[in-house]
Amino acid sequence: MTESYLIRGARVVGGEPADLLLRDGVVAEVGRGLTAAGARVVDADGLVALPGLVDLHTHLREPGREDAETVETGSRAAALGGYTAVCAMANTSPVADTAGVVEQVWRLGREAGLVDVQPIGAVTVGLAGEQLAELGAMATSAARVRIFSDDGNCVADPRLMRRALEYVKAFDGIIAQHAEEPRLTVGAQMHEGEVATRLGLTGWPAVAEEAIIARDVLLAGHVDSRLHVCHVSTAGSVEVLRHAKARGIRVTAEVTPHHLFLTDERAESYDPVFKVNPPLRTAADVAALRQALVDGIIDVVATDHAPHALEDKECEWAYARPGMLGLETALSVLLEVVGERWDLIAERMSRAPARIAGLTEHGRDPAPGVPANLTLVDPAARRTVDPGELASRSRNTPYAGMTLPGRVVATFLRGEPTVLDGKAVK
Amino acid sequence: MRHLLSGADLDADTATLILDTAAEMATVAGREVKKLPALRGRTVVNLFYEDSTRTRISFEAAAKRLSADVINFSAKGSSVSKGESLKDTALTLQAMGADAVVVRHPAAGAPHRLATWVDGSVINAGDGTHEHPTQALLDAYTMRSRLGRIAGLHVAVVGDVLHSRVARSNVLLLGTLGAKVTLVGPPTLIPVDIGTALAPGTEVSYDLDAVLPTADVVMMLRVQWERMADSYFPSAREYARRYGLDGPRMRRLPDHAIVMHPGPMNRGMEITPEVADSPRSTIVEQVTNGVSVRMAVLYLLLGGMT
Numbered sequence: 001m002t003e004s005y006l007i008r009g010a011r012v013v014g015g016e017p018a019d020l021l022l023r024d025g026v027v028a029e030v031g032r033g034l035t036a037a038g039a040r041v042v043d044a045d046g047l048v049a050l051p052g053l054v055d056l057h058t059h060l061r062e063p064g065r066e067d068a069e070t071v072e073t074g075s076r077a078a079a080l081g082g083y084t085a086v087c088a089m090a091n092t093s094p095v096a097d098t099a100g101v102v103e104q105v106w107r108l109g110r111e112a113g114l115v116d117v118q119p120i121g122a123v124t125v126g127l128a129g130e131q132l133a134e135l136g137a138m139a140t141s142a143a144r145v146r147i148f149s150d151d152g153n154c155v156a157d158p159r160l161m162r163r164a165l166e167y168v169k170a171f172d173g174i175i176a177q178h179a180e181e182p183r184l185t186v187g188a189q190m191h192e193g194e195v196a197t198r199l200g201l202t203g204w205p206a207v208a209e210e211a212i213i214a215r216d217v218l219l220a221g222h223v224d225s226r227l228h229v230c231h232v233s234t235a236g237s238v239e240v241l242r243h244a245k246a247r248g249i250r251v252t253a254e255v256t257p258h259h260l261f262l263t264d265e266r267a268e269s270y271d272p273v274f275k276v277n278p279p280l281r282t283a284a285d286v287a288a289l290r291q292a293l294v295d296g297i298i299d300v301v302a303t304d305h306a307p308h309a310l311e312d313k314e315c316e317w318a319y320a321r322p323g324m325l326g327l328e329t330a331l332s333v334l335l336e337v338v339g340e341r342w343d344l345i346a347e348r349m350s351r352a353p354a355r356i357a358g359l360t361e362h363g364r365d366p367a368p369g370v371p372a373n374l375t376l377v378d379p380a381a382r383r384t385v386d387p388g389e390l391a392s393r394s395r396n397t398p399y400a401g402m403t404l405p406g407r408v409v410a411t412f413l414r415g416e417p418t419v420l421d422g423k424a425v426k
Numbered sequence: 427m428r429h430l431l432s433g434a435d436l437d438a439d440t441a442t443l444i445l446d447t448a449a450e451m452a453t454v455a456g457r458e459v460k461k462l463p464a465l466r467g468r469t470v471v472n473l474f475y476e477d478s479t480r481t482r483i484s485f486e487a488a489a490k491r492l493s494a495d496v497i498n499f500s501a502k503g504s505s506v507s508k509g510e511s512l513k514d515t516a517l518t519l520q521a522m523g524a525d526a527v528v529v530r531h532p533a534a535g536a537p538h539r540l541a542t543w544v545d546g547s548v549i550n551a552g553d554g555t556h557e558h559p560t561q562a563l564l565d566a567y568t569m570r571s572r573l574g575r576i577a578g579l580h581v582a583v584v585g586d587v588l589h590s591r592v593a594r595s596n597v598l599l600l601g602t603l604g605a606k607v608t609l610v611g612p613p614t615l616i617p618v619d620i621g622t623a624l625a626p627g628t629e630v631s632y633d634l635d636a637v638l639p640t641a642d643v644v645m646m647l648r649v650q651w652e653r654m655a656d657s658y659f660p661s662a663r664e665y666a667r668r669y670g671l672d673g674p675r676m677r678r679l680p681d682h683a684i685v686m687h688p689g690p691m692n693r694g695m696e697i698t699p700e701v702a703d704s705p706r707s708t709i710v711e712q713v714t715n716g717v718s719v720r721m722a723v724l725y726l727l728l729g730g731m732t
Contacts, residue, residue, distance in 0.1 A: 189534075192618055193618060193619055194618070194619035194622060194623040195623075196617075196618075197617040197618055197619050197620050197623040197624075198594075198623040198624055199534060199535065199556060200534040200535075200553070200554055200555040200556025200557065200591060200594060201534050201535070201554075201555075201556075202555075203617075203618065269538070270534075270535030270538045270539055271539075311511065314511070314513055315511055315512060315513065315539070316512055316531070316533035316535065316536045316539060317533065317534065317535045317539075318532075318533040318534065318535075318554070319533060
């Protein structure tokens with residue numbers, strides 16, 4: 001018998017204040033003036049209750065780079081960010097390209113018990129882009145993999161991409177593509193444009209992303225399969241997606257908080273904390289991505305949380321590894337970018353990603369009978385990001401020193417708190 | 427000014443002060459004892475991660491003529507080849523009390539990173555495909571001494587602008603000093619948005635012959651043979667035909683115009699021997715001027731400029 005929690009006065013998805021009784025892993029009652037003998041009371045006056053956030057794109061680094069992050073530390077960072085489920089990318093060492101590795105990650109997630117860790121399987125053996133990994137074995141493993149991605153690498157071979165899209169239809173899988181034509185990004189360091197020209201850094205042209213998305217939506221349409229596009233970063237990609245969706249192609253897309261908020265001018269410091277793949281783009285791209293998120297051309301905000309050890313960032317720009325932390329700041333960045341549009345936030349950060357990933361226990365607004373996966377947010381709070389205070393094992397946040405709105409006060413996973421009073425419970 | 431990392435660090439007054447100081451320094455070279463005591467007891471480290479005979483020797487000569495102690499730290503045969511990070515190298519130099527670090531590095535921005543880790547002055551002696559500000563200063567010095575001014579000159583910079591740190595620093599400095607710059611090369615070797623990225627009014631042309639009749643200065647850039655393999659242009663022969671400077675092309679220039687090259691040259695590729703060895707060529711003078719300009723930079727950074 002687990003403890004019951006009575007959350008008093010939370011505004012569910014920004015609505016009128018209500019009490020929520022969490023019991024036996026589900027939301028037992030929603031109403032005003034609820035009482036429950038023995039339940040622990042959580043004062044949620046002024047707080048907003050959201051369905052627990054779901055991240056479609058997290059790098060937990062375990063196995064292989066436990067110095068940068070582990071399943072446990074990444075899970076804790078996720079819970080503190082308001083997440084109840086994260087999808088762990090496959091580019092670990094060894095690569096998550098077998099049932100054994102995805103089951104290991106899944107089991108580590110269960111043991112940590114802070115969020116549901118849903119492994120993503122690699123599309124190709126070793127992410128090498130040459131031969132399909134045993135997608136079916138991963139799908140039928142205990143980890144029940146549904147999303148497959150070579151993220152970090154693009155599945156560049158069009159024939160292999162076609163086969164992958166077709167093959168996963170047998171188990172309702174989806175291919176999440178890292179859209180980057182590798183021949184157009186040889187040696188690329190940052191967005192190709194005026195700033196790259198000034199800094200003498202090799203450019204990563206927008207067309208390298210757009211060309212792959214255009215090809216892939218046509219392939220997905222041709223074989224009638226599901227395609228998900230990772231970290232969309234350019235205005236041109238938005239136009240390709242708009243066209244594909246209008247044609248009824250089954251494509252979904254995500255954008256990262258940093259691509260909604262930061263531009264390539266950040267590179268001018270040569271501080272690799274701003275190096276990321278795909279790179280930070282221009283203000284015009286940021287504006288187009290924000291609009292696409294509101295319009296629903298982009299379905300999901302996903303963090304691409306990418307922890308890196310200090311030595312992999314405290315170096316020359318060209319030698320630094322790409323990627324930035326995101327789990328503990330995503331909700332604040334989204335509040336900064338779109339404001340208190342709670343239904344939009346719930347849709348893009350919880351419901352839609354849960355649907356895409358097939359996580360039926362997540363992404364559901366708190367209501368009687370629904371699994372009690374939810375987070376309480378204080379929209380009035382502002383906080384200054386201090387890398388030293390992050391729960392992630394790494395420190396590569398691009399938001400250091402910035403003051404951002406919103407604070408996660410509590411997170412519940414199946415009725416059990418993982419975060420209370422803004423602190424991780426374990 | 428504590429560091430010299432970019433041509434953008436120099437406003438017109440500072441750049442002119444450096445050029446004027448360099449002219450003073452040049453008189454030292456004519457003396458029997460080519461040495462000034464200005465930097466006695468100061469330590470200058472040449473930190474070179476790339477092979478560069480002429481730039482390293484030029485800085486070494488400049489520092490020695492100012493009586494500084496010079497330490498040459500080359501990436502080969504040092505702890506760097508054992509995988510030491512730039513930061514650890516920086517802390518080592520810091521602990522040794524380097525007053526100035528002259529750095530050549532294959533990665534753009536490495537001198538900027540270095541400057542965050544050391545207390546001494548950092549001088550960018552070429553970082554990847556980014557900048558080489560002392561080269562721009564010696565080029566400006568050469569133009570001024572040959573043509574009497576910089577403001578109002580039309581300077582054509584020809585060749586592989588995309589990969590050229592010399593071009594970037596020159597565009598910045600020449601813009602600051604009031605010259606008009608036209609970048610000339612095949613479109614594949616002209617970086618995107620270069621017209622606005624560095625200095626307003628920078629022009630781009632793909633047609634060398636059209637630019638030559640109005641050029642006061644033609645600066646030819648080294649073109650590396652490897653670029654051919656990456657399809658920047660079809661062949662060395664075609665490149666030379668379209669963008670190389672040969673005798674007939676040189677004769678399209680106004681009579682007073684000069685021909686510059688930062689070296690090392692590919693004779694027969696971007697420049698023919700007839701041009702390189704002609705009286706218009708300033709290539710050997712540029713080397714001489716390089717020492718004077720670097721003396722001025724070291725002198726001003728390490729003491730003379732507050």
